[in-house]
Amino acid sequence: MSDRDSLPGRDASLWLDTTERTDYPPLDGDRMVDTAVVGGGIAGVTAALHAAEAGQSVAVLESDRIVEGVTGKTTAKVTAQHGLIYADLLDKHGRDAARQYGKANSAAIEEIADRVERHDIDCNFERLPAYTYAGDEDQRGAVSREATVAEGLDLPAEFEPDPPFPGETPGAVEFEEQAQFHPRKYLLALADQILEADGEAEIFEQTKVTAVDDRDGGDHCRVETEHSVVTAESVLLTTHFPIEDPGFYFARQYPKRSYVLAVELADEPPRGMFYRDKSPYFSARPHPSAEGPMMLVGGQNHKTGQGGSTADRYRKLERQARDHFDVESVEYRWSTQDYVSVDRMPYVGELGPTTEGVYVATGFGGWGMTNGTAAGRMLAEFARGEDPRWADAFDPTRIDPEAGGKNLVTENLNVGKEFTKDWAEALLGGKDADIAPGEGQVVRRGGKPLAAARDDEGDLHVSSAVCPHLDCIVHWNDGEQSWDCPCHGSRFSIDGEVLEGPAVEDLPKRGE
Known part of the structure; x- marks a missing residue:
């Protein structure tokens, strides 16, 4: 049995599973x-x-x-509250740019709401407050400043000392009249x-x-x-x-993966959407379900290809969910990826x-x-x-070195480190590997690094381990059974087919 078989919930997105293809x-x-x-x-x-x-x-x-x-x-939160972002944008870009960001995202909420109403779209659209809560007393000051900055940008923000989050927190920044839906x-x-x-x-x-x-x-x-x-x-x-x-x-941007569980609860969920903007990141929002109260919980963010075992990420997220809610069962699990600009x-x-x-x-x-x-x-x-x-x-x-220059240097040094380390390990690594079903390893054959993995039936799949984007060495993702590039986020199936860019070419197949 592969490690993935012991993970909680069905390996599927709730949104995909409840709509026709x-x-x-x-x-x-x-x-x-x-x-x-x-x-x-x-x-x-x-x-x-x-x-x-x-x-x-x-x-x-x-x-x-x-x-x-x-x-x-x-997770389908329709909100202009994106963690502790406005204080950061104010510091990096100035008041006008921070206001434009807030107004653009607020206008997007109203565009979605307007289309839903005008065309009577049945998509579980619901207005809810959104909260970014402080994980501890040390973060209270940052959350309070975010509320002050966002309110000063004419956003519907205020500091809430007692948010309805089912866990200890010294306060949150609340945005009123945000929303969620079935995307x-x-x-x-x-x-x-x-x-x-x-x-x-x-x-x-x-x-x-x-x-x-x-x-x-x-x-x-x-x-x-x-x-x-x-x-x-x-x-x-x-x-x-x-x-x-x-x-x-x-x-100028870096890839970030995160994980989501859809869990059924014993009790009604709290009214609101919640987010903790500090490691370990945690997101929660209710979802209407005929089977009973349900919550979507997300988090465990990490750079693509650099997070260790993704199967362990799902288990940690389940423990977080059970720490905050009375979870009866985990119904779905899925992961996602997005890019974060350096500024x-x-x-x-x-x-x-x-x-x-x-x-x-x-x-x-x-x-x-x-x-x-x-x-x-x-x-x-x-x-x-x-x-x-x-x-x-x-x-x-x-081009604004003060806004994103430090992160630009940091992220590209990280890419260089991964490139050098992985190539050294690949060229010095073993030629043979005992690969169990559901597992993958980078091995060396003829002086070249190969991505070798067995599917759940035990069949071996071998491709080049060199990402065709910029020649980094891919890493095995045990939660999704994919090959992920730790440099720029390209992802490939067990057969080497492109799942996500920037790569546009598959990993070349190699003989077994």
């Missing part, structure tokens, strides 16, 4: 459109709908199925609206984009897929990490300093429901030649 066709020939959207998560679907509603012709290109990636594995039910309804909007719009799944060329002085951009070409006036890259990287995003502000705008007509949204820092909604609207406005309200704060070409 989509079945849009793959792209079957060349297209010419006003706007091509690459990626079918919340930012891509929102951007495509805004573009279609403005009368543009649109093609959405998704390599797998829409709303099954990061968006399908969120797939909401976004699948938006996908239907894309096809019904005034513009000519199509959604293509199982369509992998392999390259994007900007206008380069011409009238159109070129989007290449495995079998066809889409020509567009504008291209919106909403692939979590951009598949083209002239802006060096790999060096904590997402990147939304022109892909690179010399590109034309290609726009990007990335670096949401784990808060994609509102950041993705705001980014989708902004991208569609860029595609129409407009200047979005919050463009300055989110500008991907910003």
Whole structure:
């Protein structure tokens, strides 16, 4: 029995398990459109709908199925409260940028609420307060300052000395009138609206984009897929990490993995969404269920490929859940990944300093429901030649060493350390390995590092252990049975197929 078999709950996202899978066709020939959207998560679907509603012709290109990636594995908090962020943004970027961030995310909440009401979308949308609570007395001052800063930015914030969190805390910053929802039910309804909007719009799944060329002085951009070409006036890259990287995003943000459990409770959950912004990070929010009271708990964040046993992360998260709630059972477990910019502000705008007509949204820092909604609207406005309200704060070409310079150096030194250490271990490592079902190891054969793993049935799968992005050595993820790159967050299946970028090529298979 593999280590994963002993983990709590079903290995599935609640959102994916409670909705039908989509079945849009793959792209079957060349297209010419006003706007091509690459990626079918919340930012891509929102951007495509805004573009279609403005009368543009649109093609959405998704390599797998829409709303099954990061968006399908969120905790789905619809809130402008993103931990202790506003005091940090104020210090790093100034009051205007911090206010723009808050206003963009607050507007995203109201856009979602408005669409839910206007189109009567059955997606469990519910208004709730959001709390970032102090884990101990040492953190009380930071939480109190966050409340003061957020209130000064005209956000619905106040310090709450006695939040309804079921655990000891000296206080929290409370945001009123935030929300939560079922993200797939909401976004699948938006996908239907894309096809019904005034513009000519199509959604293509199982369509992998392999390259994007900007206008380069011409009238159109070129989007290449495995079998066809889409020509567009504008291209919106909403692939979590951009598949083209002239802006060096790999060096300006870092990948973060986190874990979620859906647990059934013996008693009614507290009213509110909760977050502890200090290691060990912890998130909790209620979820309506016909089977009884349920809570989604998340946390155990770590840099991708560097967190040790992911199976142990799930066990630690279960213990945290039981410490705070009367848990009757764990029903689901899943994990997710997002990118955090070195200065904590997402990147939304022109892909690179010399590109034309290609726009990007990335670096949401784990808060994609509102950041993705705001980014989708902004991208569609860029595609129409407009200047979005919050463009300055989110500008991907910003250069401010004081805001992110220290983290930029730290993160890239970390990458260099991982690269050097892992290559040394791989080249000096053993040639043979006794690999049990459900386990994987990097081994050496012919002087080359190989990723060798056995599936639950005991069949051996062998690929190159060298990530095709920038040649780092991948690590085995025992919780998801995947190969994860500790440098920039690329992930691969047990067979070496790309699960998440920035890599766009599979790990080459090797003979057993």
